[in-house]
Amino acid sequence: MNNSPKEYDSTKILLKVSNVISSPLNLKKICELVLRESQRALGADHASLFLTDDNHKHLILEQARGFTKDEIGNIKLLGSWEVINLQLVKRQKPLIVNNVNSNFLFKGKRLPFSREKLPVSSFIAAPLVKEREVIGVLIVSNKKGSRHIFKKEDMRLIMALSNHVAIALLNAKLYQDLRELFISTIKSLVRAVDAKDPYTGGHSERVMKYSIAIGKAMRLDDVRLENLGLSSLLHDVGKIGIEEELLSKPLKLSSREEKQMMLHPSIGVKIVETIKDAQKIILGIKEHHERFDGKGYPCRLKGNAISLEGRIIAVADTFDALTTDRPYRNGHSKNKAFLEIRRASHKQFDPSVIRAFIISYAKQPDIWNV
């Protein structure tokens, strides 16, 4: 293969790119790499990646590099450029323009940005095609160096790169779709379980939202957050095994009834333990009624002997219980609930979880509906 210094080795670049496409979850990383490699390989000032919206009509900026902060605002407008849309999205053809000012395509056309603000003088662009539909556009602009001209070899590389991005996008989308179907199916079923208890409509979904907010404030990684989400969504699933009469009783429960109610974490464990990889979600379900001081149930676990998931869901669960109406009392205000939970640090709750709860409560009031 010809490796003269002025030419790039497209095989090497493709390999580098395809090596990173190692996970369908890594869409952002893939975009970063593709932009960096195409900008460098083509010796250009900028590179940008646009995706079409769901109606496949408008190009929305996904990522860009090489632009100043002010220019980014203008580069967004490139996506609404008629010429780009016609050639790349409608005709699915790549485009080389080596002089925007003199190119016949732009004669008499108004550019969507002022030339002073965004000095794009030349560019090369390729459509991202997935199953015969254009899902986006890769643009590399302003060739550096003595001749300032994008060539056919540049086109070949950018087309190859755009292929990789299209594939990665497809994979990410398939995965994302399945994930959404999964979560929304579980939500539907959990909603049906919640509906058996007329006082807890939407409870499980809110506890999921609160738990993830606390988990994020504790900087848990994505995999752990996913498992925490599933665990918190299913934390009360064991209530499916509790008599309906008990769940909807408008009076305080007798001690016998309370004992029966306290079985719900264990029943929940029995229900989910047949799930593949259940271990990752089972502890949150089992231990969401344990207390940091060891006075909880079902196992009277103490401190860090309780799983982090159990300690987080305990706080989220209590916040929702306090702020919604119950058979025997009306719900507290959010702030009263917040103060009550903060007071129970070290006793009912883990202080490190409470710290994260306080941070999230202060920084993300919309999540806590404050």
Next chain:
Amino acid sequence: MNNSPKEYDSTKILLKVSNVISSPLNLKKICELVLRESQRALGADHASLFLTDDNHKHLILEQARGFTKDEIGNIKLLGSWEVINLQLVKRQKPLIVNNVNSNFLFKGKRLPFSREKLPVSSFIAAPLVKEREVIGVLIVSNKKGSRHIFKKEDMRLIMALSNHVAIALLNAKLYQDLRELFISTIKSLVRAVDAKDPYTGGHSERVMKYSIAIGKAMRLDDVRLENLGLSSLLHDVGKIGIEEELLSKPLKLSSREEKQMMLHPSIGVKIVETIKDAQKIILGIKEHHERFDGKGYPCRLKGNAISLEGRIIAVADTFDALTTDRPYRNGHSKNKAFLEIRRASHKQFDPSVIRAFIISYAKQPDIWNV
């Protein structure tokens, strides 16, 4: 780039391969393509792909090309070859052997096959590495042509190809894992709903198994089969909204009670209609008690006005109801149930679904536990 006729253009081959890796579901296709391209590009007689088992110890043949039927049996043994395992799996290094008979690696080593049966004289092999772990091995064997020698360029290409296969495998595995987690989570929840009715333990899972068997006999495509599976698994989910007392009543239901019970398909629809893409699974749930002659419920739909999913689940559901004990009678034998269902063709059931049911029942007795 140097395109002299004797050399292959590795960029082109890589692009061809990466274009096919367009879906994480296409693992088989990817393997086929990688084997074909590597065999052709390297000018060899055979190519084979091995995957490690879950303990990452043994190499299992996944696909091979260029071998006769008899040879395939022997090529499987290559995976248990000590030298392959040490160099490729343990050391994660590629391997070129241009003369098995004289190569020092094999001096005094017993080969796992007799040389007459599998004439492998030279080969080139690369590990498939995923997150620093070897998940398989790509082997191209018996270089054709005048010099019969595998070279460094061959190694470069085979390494690049094995990278692609590893990536595709990882994507497929991530997708597969999520899918399994999804199905097993739904199964757990459905089992909990089934458990409310002491007479129908495991009912939903069996109806899923039967429905998919009928769907396969009708040659539905994979996407439709997946939706049919989910729909049949959830067909009775509406029972979560029926009083427990009614579900477990050991006597025949009164007409008022029967009316209440007949609400379960509609309740099921309400539960699942919040699922993303619910349309694909909702009809099977809604219409599994409709009858082909229009005498079913809840909408008295007739013939093909009933969704195919509804018509299939009706047969699967009835087969399971007939063959399991109910409060008011013991279960029929499988064959009695089979005859009863066949007799109800055109009346309760769609004759084309019944034809598929008969085929599956005859060809796959293990599915129907006959």
